[in-house]
Amino acid sequence: MAWLTDEEIAFYRTEGYLVLRALFSSAEVSALADDVDRVGRERRDLIDANNMRVRFQTHAQTGEVMMEVFDPIADLSPVASAVANDRRIFDRLHDLYGEPACLFKEKLIYKPPGAIGAMLHQDWISWPNFPKSFLTVLLAIDPFDDASGATKVYPRIHAQGYLSSQDGQHHTLEDRTFPVEPVLLNLAPGDIAIFSCFTPHSSNPNLSAHSRRGYFLSYNAQSDGGEQHAKHYAEFHDWLRSKYPPENARALYFR
Ligand SMILES: O=C(O)CCC(=O)C(=O)O
Secondary structure, three states, rough: OOOHHHHHHHHHHHEEEEEEEOOHHHHHHHHHHHHHHHHHHHOOHHHOEOOOOOOEEEEEEOOOOOEEOOOOOOOOHHHHHHHHOHHHHHHHHHHHOOOEEEEEEEEEOOOOOOEEEOOOOOOOOOOOOOOOOEEEEEEEOOOHHHHHEEEEEEEEOOHHHHOOOOOOOEEOOOOOOOOOEEEEEEEEOOOEEEEEEOOEEEEEOOOOOOOOEEEEEEEEOOOOOOOHHHHHHHHHHHHHHHHOHHHHHHHOOOO
C-alpha cells in the first residue's frame, strides 16, 4: 500500500524535503510534550556538561547557557519511543526508500526562548559507512515559525551531495551562498517535515516567548547498513571524546 502520492515522492527527491500535515493528532502531541517535559523535570541529574546525552545552547541576548537537547530521549520517555517506532513514519519512509527504514538516532530539541539557532550545515558526516540514505523526520511539538526559529532548508541543493571536506569532522556551510532561497519549515504541532542528510539547513534564534520543542528522528534505508542505532551512538560518543584533551575526555560519560 502506498502512503505517499507519486507527487510527494517526486517532490522529496527533487527538493530534498517534504512536509506532511497533521500526521500526529493534537492529543498525541500533547502526550509527547507532557512526557518530554516530565523527563526534563524529573531527570535534572542528567543535565550535566559531561553527560554526552545533553547539549546546551546560549541565549541570543544574555549569553546565558541553557539546556537544549536530549540525544537520545526514547530510552527515557515511553511516549517518545512509541513515536520513534510509529508505523505511520515507517510506512511513509518505506515509500521514499522503496524498502524498510531503520531508526538511526533521535533527539529532542527543546530550543527554549532566546536560544540561538543552528548554524547552516548538512547532517551527513564522513565516518566510515555513515549511511547516505540518512534522513530526518522532524515532528513539531510546538509551532515552528519565524518567531520561534523554525528550521530552514535550502531546496534542491541535496543533489550536489556532501559539500565539505570528508575528514570525519562536522562542518558548517556558513561561508556558502546558494542560488536558491531557503524554505522556512512552517509547522503546526503534529506536522512532520522530512529532509535528506545532504539538505543544507539552519535556524534562527527563538525570539518567541515559548520553547520550540521538536522531535528530530533520523533513519536509514535497511539496505544501507541495517539496524545501526547502538553502533551509531558508540561511534558518536567516541567522536565526542576525540574532540577533547585526554583529561577532559576521561570526564565524559553517557547516562
Ligand atoms: O533546531 C533546528 O532547527 C535544527 C537542528 C539541527 O539541524 C540539528 O540538530 O542537526
